[in-house]
Amino acid sequence: xxxxxSLSINNQIGTLQINNTALSNALSRAMMxxxxxxxxxxxxxxxxxxxxxxxxxxxxxxxxxxxxxxxTLSSDEEATHFFSGFAxxxxxxxxxxxxxxxxxQGKVVxxxxxxxxxxxxxxxxxxxxxxxxxxxIGIGPFVIAPAVIRKIGATAFEELSxxxxxxxxxxxxxxxxxxxxxAQDFDALDEKVQERANEFAAYPIEAVKTLRAWHWxxxxxxxxxxxxxxxITGKLARQETTQSKLKSYFKK
Numbered sequence: 001x002x003x004x005x006s007l008s009i010n011n012q013i014g015t016l017q018i019n020n021t022a023l024s025n026a027l028s029r030a031m032m033x034x035x036x037x038x039x040x041x042x043x044x045x046x047x048x049x050x051x052x053x054x055x056x057x058x059x060x061x062x063x064x065x066x067x068x069x070x071x072t073l074s075s076d077e078e079a080t081h082f083f084s085g086f087a088x089x090x091x092x093x094x095x096x097x098x099x100x101x102x103x104x105q106g107k108v109v110x111x112x113x114x115x116x117x118x119x120x121x122x123x124x125x126x127x128x129x130x131x132x133x134x135x136x137i138g139i140g141p142f143v144i145a146p147a148v149i150r151k152i153g154a155t156a157f158e159e160l161s162x163x164x165x166x167x168x169x170x171x172x173x174x175x176x177x178x179x180x181x182x183a184q185d186f187d188a189l190d191e192k193v194q195e196r197a198n199e200f201a202a203y204p205i206e207a208v209k210t211l212r213a214w215h216w217x218x219x220x221x222x223x224x225x226x227x228x229x230x231x232i233t234g235k236l237a238r239q240e241t242t243q244s245k246l247k248s249y250f251k252k
Contacts, residue, residue, distance in 0.1 A: 005034040007041070012201045014048040018055035024063035025055045027111065031066075032085025035115075039092040049201040049208075051096070052193060053119060054103035058186065061128060064110025067137075070237055071246035079234030086111050086143045087226035093118035093147075094219050097209040099200045103193045104128045104179070105186065107167070113160075114144025116178060117151040120212065121200070123192045124179045128170045135164035137249075138242030142229035146222060152176040 006017045016038050018025045027035075042048050055061050065082070073079040093100060093115075102119035108130045116122055116130075132148075134141045141148065141161055149157045156176045160168060173179045181196075183189035200208070236242060 003034075004028070004031045005038060007038050009045070009048060011198075012047065012049040013052060013197045014042040014045065014050070015052045015054065016042070017053075018062060020055075021057040021060075023066065023068070024060040024109075025057065025112070026063040026066045026068075027085070028066045028069050029082050029085050032089055036085070036088040036092045039089070039096065043092070043096050043098065049098060049203075049205060050197050051098055051100045052103055052197055053100060053115065054105065054193075058105055060106040061104045061108045062112025062115060063107075064112045064133070067246055067249060071243065071249075073234075073237060076231075076235050076238050079237045080231045081234075083143050083230035083233045083237070084227055086114055087222075087230050090114055090118050090144065090147050090226060091222055094216055094222055097212065098205075099203075099208060099212065101193060101196055101200070103189065105189060107131070109133055110141065111144055113141070113178075114147050117144065117147040120215070121196060122179045123181045123183060123189060123196065124170050124173065125186065125189050126170050126182055126184050128173070128179070128182075129167040130160070130173055130178070131164070131167050132160045133164050135161060137245045138239055139233050139236040142233045143226055145229065146219070146225060148178075150219065152178050 002019050004020050006019055008015045042051050073082060100119045102116050102122040104116060104122055104124035106128055108116055110133055113130055132141045170182050174182055181192055183192050
């Protein structure tokens with residue numbers, strides 16, 4: 001059976017892949033831990049000069065949090081622990097000494113958008129629409145908010161978070177600064193990702209590390225803020241109305 005999160009290293013490029021197509025690449029708490037741990041492993045590996053984050057399949061990059069797991073949370077503490085998984089991923093991305101390229105081949109929902117926003121350079125397929133759906137089930141994108149706002153600004157984040165049932169297309173995401181390039185087909189997507197990965201891997205590592213730290217210099221408070229936001233989200237996720245919405249979703 002294929003691992004839900006896999007890692008390959010080739011020619012100084014480390015590729016982290018999410019493999020959960022049966023659930024639209026939604027993330028369980030265990031998968032979040034594995035992603036965070038894999039990022040830490042890549043950060044420590046001197047043979048890796050650049051990182052690519054991608055997912056299996058063609059339709060969905062990441063559907064965010066596993067709604068099935070959310071519907072089984074039995075306490076506020078357990079819910080906070082669940083959403084802290086996104087915090088751990090984003091903090092690992094913040095702490096990286098190497099550039100991260102996002103290969104976004106399909107739609108992005110909820111917490112998946114946080115992973116996209118944590119990448120330094122994002123190349124997306126033309127069908128890679130985005131949506132922050134949290135409000136529609138009774139929670140909010142609080143944990144990923146600092147990362148998304150850092151990338152697209154507060155106004156665009158407000159628009160996205162309030163339009164919880166509406167998609168924004170790849171062109172919108174590029175205009176707002178979330179995507180750097182858009183590919184018209186999957187072959188072009190792979191070519192662009194490989195080209196940028198080779199380019200970034202050739203940069204002097206100390207210069208990359210210094211520049212990346214400068215890019216992320218206003219995020220020191222994330223170590224506290226993201227976990228506080230996880231507690232806020234966890235409490236909302238345990239509300240009766242939210243749990244009813246989640247359970248009804250699986251009865252459809």
